[in-house]
Amino acid sequence: MDLTHLRYFQVTAASKSMSEAARKLGISQPTLTVAIRHLEKHLSTTLFLRERNGVRLTSTGDVLLRHATNLLSLIEHAEQDVRGLESEEVGSFVIGCHESLGAYFLPGFMSSFLQEAPRIELTLWNGPSASVTEAVIDRRVNFGLVVNVRPHPDLVIVPIFEDAVDFFVAAPPAGAPPVTELAGALQRLRTEPLIFAGRVFQSQELLDLLAKQKVVPSRLLSCGDLELVKSLTLANLGVGVIPRRVAAYGQEGRLRRLHPALPFFPDTISLVYRADGHRTRAALRLKEALARYGRSLGASQG
Structure with missing residues (x-):
C-alpha cells in the first residue's frame, strides 16, 4: 500500500471534496482521482461515495481512515524521533x-x-x-x-x-x-x-x-x-x-x-x-x- 496514496485519502476524507483536497495537497484533481482509484483497486473496495456537493466515506472507507490515521501518526512520530536523534542531545x-x-x-x-x-x-x-x-x-x-x-x-x-x-x-x-x-x-x-x-x-x-x-x-x-x-x-x-x-x-x-x-x-x-x-x-x-x-x-x- 502506497503511503502517499494513504495521505491523499486522509486529506480527501477530511475535506469531503476532491477539488478541495487536491488544492490542499498541491496536486491536480485528476492525479488525486487516479491515486484514490489505485487505492480502491488495491483493497478491492469503494472508499468514497461521489455526491453532488463532494464525497463521503463508505463503511470500508471509515475503517481505512481509522487505520490510516493511526499509521500516519505513528510514522510522523517516528520521523520526529529520528530527526531528534540527529539534531538534539537525545x-x-x-x-x-x-x-x-x-x-x-x-x-x-x-x-x-x-x-x-x-x-x-x-x-x-x-x-x-x-x-x-x-x-x-x-x-x-x-x-x-x-x-x-x-x-x-x-x-x-x-x-x-x-x-x-x-x-x-x-x-x-x-x-x-x-x-x-x-x-x-x-x-x-x-x-x-x-x-x-x-x-x-x-x-x-x-x-x-x-x-x-x-x-x-x-x-x-x-x-x-x-x-x-x-x-x-x-x-x-x-x-x-x-x-x-x-x-x-x-x-x-x-x-x-x-x-x-x-x-x-x-x-x-x-x-x-x-x-x-x-x-x-x-x-x-x-x-x-x-x-x-x-x-x-x-x-x-x-
Whole structure:
C-alpha cells in the first residue's frame, strides 16, 4: 500500500471534496482521482461515495481512515524521533569499562554528565579491557574505556590519560618510620606475601621483572580482582600489585608505593569506539565528554 496514496485519502476524507483536497495537497484533481482509484483497486473496495456537493466515506472507507490515521501518526512520530536523534542531545548509549577503572572514573563523570545532558540515557557494562574492546567491536557497547588497547581496523582509539601498575603497601602507623631504603623494600618483597590479580597481565610482567633482579617473593597470593588485592593490602597482609589510580581512590594516604626505584608497568587508558558508529549529536556530546573528563584526570595527576 502506497503511503502517499494513504495521505491523499486522509486529506480527501477530511475535506469531503476532491477539488478541495487536491488544492490542499498541491496536486491536480485528476492525479488525486487516479491515486484514490489505485487505492480502491488495491483493497478491492469503494472508499468514497461521489455526491453532488463532494464525497463521503463508505463503511470500508471509515475503517481505512481509522487505520490510516493511526499509521500516519505513528510514522510522523517516528520521523520526529529520528530527526531528534540527529539534531538534539537525545539517545541511549552503553559505556563499557573494567570495574576498577570505572570505580574511580565513572562517579565524577556521571555526576556531572547526567546533569548536563539529562535526555541522554547511559547504561554501564563491566568486564576486562579485552572483553570491553570485543564488545565495542561487536556493537554491544558504544564507548569503551580500556587499558593498553591493541589496534583494530574497526576502532578509533583516543588515549586520554596515563596510569601505572606498581607495588603498594599499607601506610605505616602514625609515628612508625616508613621504609626509605631500596634494600628494605626488596627485603619486604622477598619476605612478605605478594598479592596480585592473576588475570591482570601487568602483574605477571612485574613478577618477571623481579625475577630478573633475583627478587623472589616467599609467597604469592593470587586473587581474581584488583579490589580484593587492594583490600588485602590495606589490611597489611603483604605487598599489593595495584594500578596507582586504583590504590589512590577512596583511600587517601592509606596506601603508598613501596619504593620509587622499583619497577612499575606503565598503562595508557583510552577511549575506544567503532569508526563507523552513527555520529548523532548525542553520541558526539558523550564522546567529547568522556575524552575531556579523562584528560582532566591526567592533568590533575600531572
